[in-house]
Amino acid sequence: RKIVLDLAALEAIDPSAPIRRFVRSIIEARGDFNGRILSLRHDDLKALCTLVGGDISTGVAQLRGWGVMIDGP
Amino acid sequence: RKIVLDLAALEAIDPSAPIRRFVRSIIEARGDFNGRILSLRHDDLKALCTLVGGDISTGVAQLRGWGVMIDGP
Numbered sequence: 001r002k003i004v005l006d007l008a009a010l011e012a013i014d015p016s017a018p019i020r021r022f023v024r025s026i027i028e029a030r031g032d033f034n035g036r037i038l039s040l041r042h043d044d045l046k047a048l049c050t051l052v053g054g055d056i057s058t059g060v061a062q063l064r065g066w067g068v069m070i071d072g073p
Numbered sequence: 074r075k076i077v078l079d080l081a082a083l084e085a086i087d088p089s090a091p092i093r094r095f096v097r098s099i100i101e102a103r104g105d106f107n108g109r110i111l112s113l114r115h116d117d118l119k120a121l122c123t124l125v126g127g128d129i130s131t132g133v134a135q136l137r138g139w140g141v142m143i144d145g146p
């Protein structure tokens with residue numbers, strides 16, 4: 001499943017700072033300044049969940065709970 | 074270096090059929106029907122060169138010779 005993040009929702013979640021830094025580095029590597037949405041590789045899920053501080057199921061639950069994942073596992 | 078292919082130029086090169094099939098599979102996986110240009114991952118270079126029938130330097134030389142690589146190694 002494609003991981004799709006809602007960038008506006010992400011900005012509003014203070015504790016998501018480590019995720020925002022990761023997202024910012026991908027935005028800059030691409031030059032993708034659409035500002036609304038960012039699709040990431042399935043392979044990035046592990047890194048994202050580690051940055052949230054848990055394993056895959058904890059990380060996905062947290063991202064869902066924050067309302068920042070438009071699409072994902 | 075990003076690998077960027079010129080899709081119009083590629084269509085005109087008969088012996089590039091294996092490359093065109095690889096490119097078509099990525100276009101369909103993405104739903105990317107812009108039809109002019111396709112950027113591929115640096116990691117795809119090995120697969121591309123194998124499909125051209127050689128190692129990396131032979132494959133890159135062939136893609137350059139055909140005029141289908143807008144940007145690459």
Ligand SMILES: Nc1nc2c(ncn2[C@@H]2O[C@@H]3COP(=O)(O)O[C@H]4[C@@H](O)[C@H](n5cnc6c(=O)[nH]c(N)nc65)O[C@@H]4COP(=O)(O)O[C@H]3[C@H]2O)c(=O)[nH]1
Nearest residue numbers: 026029030031039040041044075076103112113114115116
């Ligand atoms: N639609 C689509 N296009 C793809 C995909 N994979 C690669 N590309 C295209 O191929 C270019 C080069 O990819 P790269 O060498 O892996 O080089 C990439 C990669 O190292 C990194 N990067 C970009 N997006 C992501 C991401 O979502 N996850 C990860 N882990 N790295 C990324 O930044 C570099 C530059 O990215 P771009 O400027 O976007 O440039 C990308 C993009 O135009 C894909 O799954 N879908």
Ligand SMILES: Nc1nc2c(ncn2[C@@H]2O[C@@H]3COP(=O)(O)O[C@H]4[C@@H](O)[C@H](n5cnc6c(=O)[nH]c(N)nc65)O[C@@H]4COP(=O)(O)O[C@H]3[C@H]2O)c(=O)[nH]1
Nearest residue numbers: 029030031032033034039075077105106107110111112113
């Ligand atoms: N996952 C995803 N990422 C997107 C999408 N639209 C834009 N991006 C990201 O935002 C960067 C800038 O896109 P751009 O200004 O539209 O301008 C783009 C576009 O006009 C064109 N381009 C280059 N490669 C491709 C390609 O493989 N497919 C398409 N459709 N356009 C490409 O060259 C410019 C630079 O492309 P990139 O190096 O790929 O860099 C792209 C890409 O990393 C999208 O729908 N999905």
Ligand SMILES: Nc1nc2c(ncn2[C@@H]2O[C@@H]3COP(=O)(O)O[C@H]4[C@@H](O)[C@H](n5cnc6c(=O)[nH]c(N)nc65)O[C@@H]4COP(=O)(O)O[C@H]3[C@H]2O)c(=O)[nH]1
Nearest residue numbers: 002003030039040041042043099102103104112113114117
């Ligand atoms: N080897 C190879 N495979 C490719 C390429 N383009 C697409 N794919 C395959 O097709 C799937 C869907 O690509 P997408 O619709 O562009 O959907 C992509 C795209 O929106 C975004 N993405 C991933 N990497 C990049 C990147 O380097 N640059 C940009 N701009 N977007 C990326 O994340 C989404 C999910 O990526 P994945 O889970 O990895 O899933 C990708 C990947 O398995 C390519 O150039 N080379």
Ligand SMILES: Nc1nc2c(ncn2[C@@H]2O[C@@H]3COP(=O)(O)O[C@H]4[C@@H](O)[C@H](n5cnc6c(=O)[nH]c(N)nc65)O[C@@H]4COP(=O)(O)O[C@H]3[C@H]2O)c(=O)[nH]1
Nearest residue numbers: 002004032033034037038039040102103104105106107112
């Ligand atoms: N800027 C940006 N937009 C995103 C992203 N994820 C989703 N979208 C939006 O949602 C649609 C599907 O994106 P995709 O799955 O990456 O699937 C994309 C992607 O695989 C590819 N694509 C489009 N533009 C580019 C580009 O500039 N560079 C590359 N590498 N691929 C592109 O063509 C497919 C269809 O693109 P669209 O019809 O334009 O429509 C795109 C775009 O409007 C993202 O990470 N960044």
